[in-house]
Amino acid sequence: MKEIEKAYEAVKYEDDIYKKWEDSGVFTPQIDKSKESFTVSMPPPNATGVLHLGHATMLAIEDIMIRYKRMQGFSALWLPGTDHAGIATQNRVEKNLLEKGITRHDLGRKKFLEEVDEFVKGSRNTIRNQIRKMGASCDWTRERYTLDKGLSKAVREVFVRMYDDGLIYRGNRIVNWCPRCFSTLADDEVDYKDKTEKLYWIKYGPFTVATTRPETILGDTAVAVNPDDKRYKDMVGKKFMIPGVLGDFEVQVVADKEVDMEFGTGAVKVTPAHSFADFEIAQRHNLPLKSVIDEDGKMKDNCGKYAGMTTLECREEIVKDIEKMGFLEKTEEYNHNLSICYRCKTPIEPLVSRQWFIAVDKPVIEEDGKKKTIKEKALEVVRNGDIKIIPERFNKIYFNWMENLHDWCISRQIWFGHQIPVWYCKDCNEVIVSREDPEKCTKCESTNIERDPDTLDTWFSSGLWTFSTLGWPEKTEDLGYFHPTSILETGYDILFFWIARMIIMTTYAMKEVPFKKVYLHGLIRTRDGKKMSKSDPSTTIDPLDMIKEYGTDALRLSMVIGGTPGNDMRLYEEKIAGYRNFVNKIWNATRFALLNVSDEDLKTQFDSRKHIKSHADKWILTKLQYLIKDATDKMENFRYSDAGTENYNFVWAELCDWYLEMSKGKNLNPIVLIYVLKNSLKLLHPFMPFVTEVLWRHLNEKKMLIEESWPIFNEDLVFDKDVEDMEILHQIISDIRSVRAKYSVEPAKKIRAVIYAGKYKDFLKNKLEELKRMARIENIDLLEKGDKIEKAVCVFVSDIEVYLPLNELVDTEKETKRLTKEKENLEKFKKSLEGKLNNPGFTGSAPAEVVEKEKKRLAETKKSLEKINAQFSKL
């Protein structure tokens, strides 16, 4: 017997428990060929980030996966790490510098990068420790960083291979350009914003064109019309001189099916250098490019008096000038999508630029005598089931995205990141792509070579994450044992950013999939279903605050239970508080046990032949077995919410509300109690690791719970008949309590009961003590059968009749009402059952067991009705 505190205070234990786990080495799996591996790569948070609910969800779910598999005996590796997050981190540091009035150019590349490294070093520990706060049982000895040596080597290796295979090329193409970040962006790094702008209708030589960007007229080289448009039929193929603000300029008229005849006048001005659609038209018709907007978002020198203006200033001026010239026909309000930078929300400036790309449609992967593109390969592994996405519906979204993928622009004009391993010879123009930094030109041996100043898109390196972190390109033991990883768990919002890219990069470099499964969780939303936004702190919940207030276990439960993969979930404080209550409940259940068992009991190994004493024991043991079966099944099928809910209900509604309450008399059976409790702790450990581990220690166990084995269903501990009996007892108790409440019989008032138990007489004889205590009855006359009793309220459970002779308390009117209502319900039910059973369609086509079940129900219902009818005569 020992006593623990009355309430569990999470903050007092968590850090200590975590340290014990980490120090013990359980987080670090060994390479053991006799065991199966289970691997999860942690999606690396930004090195300079702070923990938010997105991370918290991811960590909670992945920790459940890992702890579960570890307990099942897998060699379970959860590999943590951080991402250098090129643009985001560089922006942060630049902002800091700006406060001191310095730009990165003042410092120069080398100094600036030192500054960034310093900053990262300082802030990386923050996120590391916050990951620990969540209880994440990841292997810190294998922690990686996207910019560390090994990963940089992997990046370089992949780049060189892809270059040699002709997959990486340098090209002059139109790109998404952010004038603020001063860098290119990938297509999916572009966000859209609804905006109403002016649509200008402008006289354009023999045409009238409509545009929202009159400033781009300076870069026009064509007019496009639909091939079917009769209005312009005769003009196609001809060239026209168009009078413009800077004098006449020449355009060619082309017919292109992408042009919508209905929009505007059906004639489109084409600016190939500053519009994606126009660029494509230009490609199809070999039109000249004319660049007029610079990388800083200002008009180029070739723009005459407009040179140096921002695009917006220029637009204003040009419109004025066009109007003066009498070319402005009209303006109207026009609602469209404005593309903006996903990082800084600055409008994107599409422009033509010389960049590095990955060719997604070039067949280079040799397989089965065919050559496939990396895109085809990435589609194939999902189509053929090598990678399974949960929930499945995201397959379609993935296919759609992948099928429409264009060449991926991988160069970024920022300094922080993996610098592109390409050198240019200034003497002979040779392009040198190399695994090692070259000292001289490989062609002319000149030392006058210069490295490409650009860096790679952050997603290039994170695309290699699952295998680069395991040592690739070296053939490490880790790589052989832990790759491909088992499951990749992350939010659906980075399906394209990251998951798709990992699949592309890994199937190319490793010739295997990065992971066998993808589990996508939803986004956490506010109580009103809104997105939590950093800019509005009143909408956000800080996971660290919640941990302080309610404990990590409560936070984890609140994010896992009640959610389904791929669906968003609302989170609010009361929900977390609710799970805190559950944490305290299991604490107190254990507290109760500890107050009632001896040290000897704690040491005793449960033996089913020796230790089972009562029906209650058999009942709870059976319930536990079914729980083990169901919960394991749910875990296997990634239904963590369901598994958690079942455990929750078992502990609260079955173990605490019934078994412990039953135990309170002289019936306490320490061995079974401890056995059930320990198993509950095991089942709950992946969900709420801290409190279960703390309690485990109190139960005199030498090993830590984290190292224990997952419970296995044991048929020998299933006693279905006893469960049926016990549930009848529970029903009797509940019904008596209900009657007491309806009749306002004070709890303190003990009453008498007469029970005609029929075949249950012997069973109930052993249960009188519990029955009396739990239903608060003074005296029970237990008989097999007997006469109806006057002035009594009755309840019927199965064949059993229970009479509470409340005498003067019995309100005939009230009782009649109660019984009438019950009778009505039963009759309604009976009717529906009879309807079913008399229907040959039902009996003919429904499975036999379903029909059997309904027959049984009908029999029960009829019995109850008989008894109720008999009771009416006694009122």
Added chain:
RNA sequence: GGGCGAUUAGCUCAGUUGGUUAGAGCACCUCGUUUACACCGAGGGGGUCGUAGGUUCGACUCCUACAUCGCCCACCA
């Protein structure tokens, strides 16, 4: 424009291949310090499962429309 998801009790959500008289938590009402827990216990009220059709012996579950909300993709100047 294309696609996806949601719609179940006042609120937040479960409901696994169609087979209950549709569940839970919170909130609400009544009662309650009895060998853990008031972060608790006992009892209770509350839903024609978005609408309209259809398939079936049987639909919250499958099909078709529609409505409302949300998300993703594409994008036309």
